[in-house]
Amino acid sequence: MEKRVNFKGIWLPLLLVLPQLVVTAVFFFYPAGQAIYQSLFIPDPFGLSMQWVGLGNFEYLLGNAYYRASFVTTAIFSILVTLVSMGVALYLAVLADRLIKGSGVYRTLLIWPYAVAPAVAGVLWLFMFNTRVGVVTWYLGQLGYDWNHVLNGEEAMGLVVVASAWGRISYNFLFFLAGLQAIPRSVIEAAAIDGAKFWTRFRTIVWPLLSPVTFFLLVVNIVYAFFETFGVIHTITSGGPQQTTTILVYKVFKDGFVGQDLGSSAAQSVILLVIVGILTIVQFKFIERRVHY
């Protein structure tokens, strides 16, 4: 039998969801509406005048080869950050899950980087990889490798990916570890008795049972790579060398707050809004089907 609570009338339920509705309206619908509205104009920075340009801002952006290249940069960056942070986190979680002694210490140590703000993480990595005085650069130099991320775009991309993924590993690690511990021991033990080796057990039992966690982390990490890595990029490369690390969000900042071009900046926000919408639909429509709850 199904238990169902029915409220009489509409006022009480409305009152109960009201806080959520207000928060969504104030912090999401209103700014999003403003962004869409502003993207149709070229305003001056001080708000003294506005010129209607219709879709002119979008035409200007999409006609710009550097803006289009920024999509590719963002895709590469997000995929790399997600893969690295989730891959390393899963590996560490599997190892920590097998530990019997001292797992608490490992867990605590592995969670620490999450407390470091992205901008600070950026500065730390920048210190280590500074092209002239960085300690890692020095060791690489000893090995005969000339590290120079201020001129080499691939090295710059590698550095911002590592710096962005680093703090994220802790977060992913926590979720993976919790997911692993939620898998019933008896299932794994039964498989072991049947003679399944570790890798077989992982592939056929652990990984499928972990898939809700993996899916959740995939969504969260892609959103992170899209939006929250700004601090890392700003401190390490400022989008350079050339434009090799200028991701879409960084370009919104540059055009809006460095260039004071609010029309273009608003149009870019709208494009981002659309991309995130599409990504979320794709994730829930296609990937979620393969997830076993």
Add this chain to the structure above:
Amino acid sequence: MFLRNTVLASVAALVSAMPAVAQTEVEFWHAFTGRLGELVAEQVETFNASQSDYKVTASHKGNYSETLNAGIAAFRAGEQPDILMVFEVGTATMMAAKGAIKPVYEVMADAGADFNPDDFIGSVNGYYTTSGGQMLSLPFNASTPVLWVNRDALTNAGIDADVDLNTWDQVGDVLGQLKDAGHACPLVTAWQSWIHLENLSAYHNTPFATKANGFDGVDTELAMNGPIQVKHIQTMGEWAKDGKFIYTGRRNESGANFRSGECALFTESSAGYAGIKDEATFEFDVRPLPYWSDVEGAPQNTIIGGASLWVMAGQPDEEYKGVAAFLNFLSSPEIQAKWHQDTGYLPITQAAADLTKEQGFYDVNPGTDIAVIQMTANAPTENSKGIRLGSFDQVRGIIDEELEAVWSGDKDAQAALDSAKQRGDELLRRFEQTNR
């Protein structure tokens, strides 16, 4: 005489006994921290103590870009300060915002202040005046690029430390000798666009942009892909390839490399003086920025970088009187001379430069007058008065990107500068559209 003194004393007593509420508050937003922040606070305190009608409150609002954005956001909210510090690349943005600012010459005239634009050094305030000579904002901290030399590095490489480094050809020879002697970092630079394109153009009396570098209208186009600029950037690119010029970043990251003694030559702002003097454990000296001797009219004069003070619109007249008094105080010879000597920034008036000389500062600190001489040796032309471009901060970003392509060997100088011009012009057209 006795009577007059008594009257004056009682007036003074009355004034100082007046409650603080009678003072008009003047808000001043700036971008300085550390030692510079302390010096600004000191100036403000001195001003507040020197009179009792006005009280200036200074607030730090972040770096240059953040301060400008804070000012813009505040204006939109109707909470703007009286005085806003804006870096030189934001000049066109401020100028175009006619309803948001009150030009300094107007503030001074309305307040009936004793203010003579001719007292200011032309090549310093030229950046912030109209083509007609009206001062829009008051130059506050102004510097110009010079060549810093690590004398010990030259000596160790077997080069006479007094070697002539006036021209880029001579610099090229020395870089070759340093390289041959195994030196790992012969030349570094800070602010590549400012020094090696903007100042290079002015110094060789060549336009950086059309319409008198943007002074005569927003329909300006970049022109920094001419033969002199291409030759210079091409040469730098070859130096980069040969390991004679080391690129460390877009801003002044290279300062650390020079101050630690790692690099021999360093093109950087004259305001790098305080830091270098503080940290360098080697003998250094200051030389004028080198030039190409085969260019007619070189060296002209270099242009400035730094910030100026803009007066925001929409404040009561009483506050503008306070603003006028404060700006006049800042440009007085004593305050300016002290600022110049403390910071290495240029004096903004001739009187302050003369006073510094009289005080014997240049004799005790040789080389500190190089920047002043370099700025004032020739009367500025329309190519060397300054640069006024919309979205200039972003245009510089584009130039940085294209120069990086040259330093890494991805592009030759002509292709990179052509591309920078084309991309920069797109931004200028957008700015023109905004401010039509």
